[in-house]
Amino acid sequence: MSFFAHWSQVPERLWRWPDFAPAEIASRGDGSILIAPDALDRLQALRDALRRPVIVTSAYRDPVHNARVGGAPLSRHKAGDAFDIALRGHDRAEMLEVARAAGFTGFGFYSSFLHVDCGPARQWGQRGDKSWTY
Numbered sequence: 280m281s282f283f284a285h286w287s288q289v290p291e292r293l294w295r296w297p298d299f300a301p302a303e304i305a306s307r308g309d310g311s312i313l314i315a316p317d318a319l320d321r322l323q324a325l326r327d328a329l330r331r332p333v334i335v336t337s338a339y340r341d342p343v344h345n346a347r348v349g350g351a352p353l354s355r356h357k358a359g360d361a362f363d364i365a366l367r368g369h370d371r372a373e374m375l376e377v378a379r380a381a382g383f384t385g386f387g388f389y390s391s392f393l394h395v396d397c398g399p400a401r402q403w404g405q406r407g408d409k410s411w412t413y
């Protein structure tokens with residue numbers, strides 16, 4: 280795990296995920312970034328399996344930003360190992376299957392994005408929604 284007060288400070292040699300940039304993974308609050316390599320490896324594996332662009336709408340969140348957006352106090356986003364992935368242009372069932380295969384263990388189902396994380400195995404959200412039938 281490496282923390283930088285701003286994503287622009289991340290040394291190039293530390294970044295090994297070709298389809299993602301530090302700015303995308305950094306907090307949308309203060310621009311800080313916590314790099315969780317194992318989680319980013321899973322995100323890259325998901326991207327490699329999909330073979331299509333993946334838009335991450337929220338990844339690391341600094342504590343102030345997490346509170347501002349209504350994140351849970353113990354949100355995995357604060358640990359840097361959670362990602363919200365936009366579903367537009369993707370098949371939901373495929374996204375979930377690929378996320379599981381990539382090693383993600385926590386899932387939150389939302390209408391426009393899938394939350395994935397590396398925390399304890401659990402899931403929440405609109406599983407009953409027919410758009411998430413699988």
Ligand SMILES: [Zn+2]
Nearest residue numbers: 361362363394
């Ligand atoms: Zn999330």
